[in-house]
Amino acid sequence: xAASILYHIFPSSSFLQLAVAVILIVVNKSLSHTSQEVFRHxxxxxxxxxxxxxxxxxxxxxxxxxxxxxxPDALVRTNQTLFGRPETExxxxxxxxGIEFQIFTTSFARCVGIGESWHQxxxxxxxxxxxxxxxxxxxxxxGWMFEPLRTATVDRNSPSNExxxxxxxxxxxxxxxxxxxxxxxxxxxx
Ligand SMILES: [Zn+2]
Numbered sequence: 001x002a003a004s005i006l007y008h009i010f011p012s013s014s015f016l017q018l019a020v021a022v023i024l025i026v027v028n029k030s031l032s033h034t035s036q037e038v039f040r041h042x043x044x045x046x047x048x049x050x051x052x053x054x055x056x057x058x059x060x061x062x063x064x065x066x067x068x069x070x071x072p073d074a075l076v077r078t079n080q081t082l083f084g085r086p087e088t089e090x091x092x093x094x095x096x097x098g099i100e101f102q103i104f105t106t107s108f109a110r111c112v113g114i115g116e117s118w119h120q121x122x123x124x125x126x127x128x129x130x131x132x133x134x135x136x137x138x139x140x141x142x143g144w145m146f147e148p149l150r151t152a153t154v155d156r157n158s159p160s161n162e163x164x165x166x167x168x169x170x171x172x173x174x175x176x177x178x179x180x181x182x183x184x185x186x187x188x189x190x
Contacts, residue, residue, distance in 0.1 A: 049085075049175055051063065051174070055138050055171075058136060065106040066082070066083065066104060067106060069146075077089055084174075084176070090104055096122040101168050105167070106164065107165075111136060111165070111167075113133055114134060115131060115132075118130065118153075128163070130144045130145065141171065145158060145163065145166075
């Protein structure tokens with residue numbers, strides 16, 4: 001009935017255009033609603049994030065392993081949500097060459113320490129010796145590993161349960177953020 005009334009009001013081609021427009025608006029609203037539901041669902045679930053090497057995308061650490069190990073030498077310290085972990089401390093520190101690094105700390109990381117010796121001088125964390133830590137895939141410098149002085153022996157390649165890692169913020173990215181940048185080829189879109 002409504003269709004026949006509309007048919008008399010609009011010429012046939014205009015009526016078709018109107019019908020298509022209405023269908024598109026309804027479909028668009030439906031898709032928009034679905035997208036909002038999906039994003040709300042993701043936000044509520046707060047799935048763990050992963051810390052990736054900015055250079056190659058290699059796995060560096062899990063957000064579960066972020067801990068706040070504070071350095072008395074920090075020039076600036078800011079508390080923020082990082083890799084989905086609220087209240088993560090970002091610290092700005094300077095090395096012996098005068099280079100500034102913004103770091104956060106983790107109890108575990110998959111970077112690789114270089115050299116047998118642990119260094120005791122210029123340690124940002126008193127009571128701990130350190131080694132440089134490099135991405136296991138591409139060799140980029142992603143941070144440092146720290147170990148208590150008494151257990152920092154030449155036969156120890158990585159930190160014990162009492163040690164930890166300092167990761168350079170600028171050398172890593174969030175996996176969630178990296179995934180959001182990926183473009184799905186048109187062929188695979190629904
Ligand atoms: Zn890498």
